[in-house]
Amino acid sequence: xxxxxxxxxxxxxxxxxxxxCPRNVDPDGPPCELILDPPYxxxxxxxxxxxxxxxxxxxxxxxxxxxxxxxxxxxxxxGTFALRSPHRPNPIAxxxxxxxSIEGNRIVVRGMDCxxxxxxxxxxPA
Amino acid sequence: xxxxxxxxxxxxxxxxxxxxCPRNVDPDGPPCELILDPPYxxxxxxxxxxxxxxxxxxxxxxxxxxxxxxxxxxxxxxGTFALRSPHRPNPIAxxxxxxxSIEGNRIVVRGMDCxxxxxxxxxxPA
Numbered sequence: 001x002x003x004x005x006x007x008x009x010x011x012x013x014x015x016x017x018x019x020x021c022p023r024n025v026d027p028d029g030p031p032c033e034l035i036l037d038p039p040y041x042x043x044x045x046x047x048x049x050x051x052x053x054x055x056x057x058x059x060x061x062x063x064x065x066x067x068x069x070x071x072x073x074x075x076x077x078x079g080t081f082a083l084r085s086p087h088r089p090n091p092i093a094x095x096x097x098x099x100x101s102i103e104g105n106r107i108v109v110r111g112m113d114c115x116x117x118x119x120x121x122x123x124x125p126a
Numbered sequence: 127x128x129x130x131x132x133x134x135x136x137x138x139x140x141x142x143x144x145x146x147c148p149r150n151v152d153p154d155g156p157p158c159e160l161i162l163d164p165p166y167x168x169x170x171x172x173x174x175x176x177x178x179x180x181x182x183x184x185x186x187x188x189x190x191x192x193x194x195x196x197x198x199x200x201x202x203x204x205g206t207f208a209l210r211s212p213h214r215p216n217p218i219a220x221x222x223x224x225x226x227s228i229e230g231n232r233i234v235v236r237g238m239d240c241x242x243x244x245x246x247x248x249x250x251p252a
Contacts, residue, residue: 045205046204
């Protein structure tokens with residue numbers, strides 16, 4: 001399989017360290033921006049405020065070898081595929097959230113759970 | 127960004143050509159199997175029948191340059207991010223479905239929309 005990902009943009013969040021990141025997305029959380037690299041702006045045509053989208057992004061620095069791990073905060077050892085941990089063979093994160101607004105290449109949503117500067121991979125109807 | 131994906135297994139579906147593939151996932155569709163490469167079986171610990179999972183997979187052969195396109199069957203030109211088309215910059219597909227059963231490294235779900243043999247990327251709680 002030839003599976004090389006490209007960043008289509010970056011995600012702006014209030015979180016500069018992993019300790020600050022919330023454990024899950026939250027539609028009532030603080031505003032965050034998906035900032036597309038300019039060539040991709042035209043690929044937003046047809047999306048608007050209120051549309052629920054699935055946002056895919058990339059956890060840089062993940063440990064891709066973990067097959068079992070503890071849930072954050074403890075508990076029994078569980079399989080990686082039973083958890084939403086960033087540490088997984090393909091560290092692709094997914095968030096389903098409504099669009100708050102779009103201005104040019106900037107899409108505002110609320111309550112992303114990732115570091116500021118996280119690479120954005122895809123946006124699609126949820 | 128260093129984003130190289132690995133296949134964690136393959137998806138068995140009844141579809142040998144793109145023309146046969148349904149346009150969307152369908153929880154009442156035919157049985158399909160997610161077959162994990164053996165090392166990943168232990169990463170399923172904690173998942174069982176009835177659990178709803180987000181399945182990520184890879185559309186091989188996608189045209190990754192399309193920024194606008196027509197919905198299958200026609201209609202106006204729309205942005206790629208407003209569509210679920212396989213032709214997108216990062217052709218990662220997502221299906222949220224309940225697990226029917228798990229036996230060893232084989233997970234049965236219903237109604238995947240992809241070709242037989244499609245590379246599997248991730249499974250996580252939906």
